[in-house]
Amino acid sequence: MSGSIYDDSDPYLSHLKSKGKYEGWMECLRNAHENPLGHIHIVDITALGGTYQWEANADTIALSAELTERELPDGGTRLIIFAPSNRIYVQKHVGAMYDIDPGFFRAVLMSCESDGFYEGVKHRVPEFLVGGRPRHLDLGYGWAGVIHRRGNCNIVLLSASYSSGRLTEHRWYYENNTYLDLVKFHEEYLRALLKLDKQFFIEVHKNPLFLMLPILDIHVAYLYEGLIYADQLFRRGRISRREKPELVEWAWSALRIMKHDGMGPLDCVRQYDSDYNGNKIQEFGQYKKLAERFRCIIEEISRTEALARDYLQHHVGMFGLEESRVSIKQTRAAFEESKRTKLITVLAIFFVPISLSTSVFGMNIHELNENGQSIWVFILTTVLIVAATMILWGFMYQFQKYNSQPRDGIKEGKHWRTRSAALCQLIFRGHIIWAWKSGILVSLLTDGRVAFLMSCAGHRVVRLLSPLLHSPHEPCRYVRVHIGMSDAFDCDKFED
Secondary structure (H helix, E strand, O other): OOOOOOOOOOHHHHHHHHOOOOOHHHHHHOOOOOOOOOEEEEEEEOOOOOEEEEEEEOOOOOHHHHHHHOOOOOOOEEEEEEOHHHHHHHHHHHHHHHOOOHHHHHHHHHHEOOOOEEOOOOOOOOHHHHOOOOOEEEEEOOEEEEEEEEOOEEEEEEEEOEOOOHHHOOOOHHHOOHHHHOOEHHHHHHHHHHOOOHHHHHHHHHOHHHHHHHHHHHHHHHHHHHHHHHHHHHHHHHHOOOOOOHHHHHHHHHHHHHHHHOOHHHHHHHHHHHHHOOOOHHHOHHHHHHHHHHHHHHHHHHHHHHHHHHHHHHHHHHHHHHHHHHHHHHHHHHHHHHHHHHHHHHHHHHHHHHHHHHHHHOOOHHHHHHOOOOHHHHHHHHHHHHHHHHHHHHHHHHHHHHHOOOOOOOOOOOOHHHHHHHHHHHHHOOOHHHHHHHOHHHHHHOOOOOOOOOOOOOOOOHHHOOHHHOOOOOHHHHHHHHHOOOOOOOHHHHHO
8 A cells, every 4th residue: 555645745744655654544644724823832851850841833844943953851751732733734844753653643633623623523433442552542532642762762742622612512601611612622731731740750751651641630620521511401401391301312412422432531541551551550649540530420420321311211201101191082082983983873774774665665654655555564674674784784893893803824724515514503503693692603704714702611512622722713613512522413524
């Protein structure tokens, strides 16, 4: 991949090309408009713990010359702090000079937007989380660092973004949190660093990874402020659930992402210390205190997130319960409507035959008698039509009732003559009422596809048999058992 296109105008990319280190993915390092702004902060630390802090303007081309002129004391450490908006400037003037790992500049690019604000959506998963051993520190939340050892000296580059304000995008105008909304973390880091005592800087000379501890201290404070804000959102949303139902969801979303990403800086430092530093920093007292603070605040974030999640689930459950209540009311209304419809249907069963009879024999009884027709003919015709209509309606109702029952995949499949013979046996032996009530009549007519109710458990023959031997989809076999094996004849002979 060394033959990939590179930018000759960028001395850092040219340096990578000359060293045979240039790869295709490094093309992203030049796809940015250079807009240097503000100052680059440099802190030189001696082996005895002395510090000298100076600045370089990011809008000049003199940084590399200034770094060369200001010679680093033997055994010292040079810390260069800059905002992500000055990445191109630092990359051109420092990258080639100190042979900086290109992965560091990519981490700066991917974690922040062009104006230097942290962009969590754009940020990719750090390499150390997936089993890699990068030479740079991709701490997340806009923090990135790299440690380069040059002889007896240490060169440390640190990029820190502005806080994004993403956490407070749903705030009220009177609740602005300056720490969460707009903080230049590279300047915040510098102030925190210069407050440390001389003993700390002596340790930095021995172990430059100690320069990452102020980042952890700042990040814990950032998480704490985020926790306070999310807790306020949750409590306001819980009280005003109807007016602002989205507040609890916003709080849960912020807490969930803090729970997922919050330990990133600490995990990155721990992994780097394990890979390249012999776990030395983990024995330091200040690191242990910071790790304990991380543990406590992440536990509290987890507790608050669980509370918000439970409340959301309860709210969703109550919403579903209300929907169920409405559905039950609608079902009851539909049931009452069906009862009225059934009543109208029954009335129509009587009205339609009578109307039909009157239309055949005359408009009314008076006209019927004038034509010399017998009143008994009218009555008999009407009764027969009503009876036929009720029988047909009852049969269709029974068929619909049993057709709605669960069906078995096993079908009896008996021949129609066999089923007809079984039905005749029931009729001749006086079991027609039971056949109608149990549904076996419909089951015989539908070839066993519709189940029937096995209701003859008290029969003298069936009592000796296990009910599990019968299937509600085998009416012919059940008829033989119901009548009695000795009295019933084998209907299968009709299939020959």
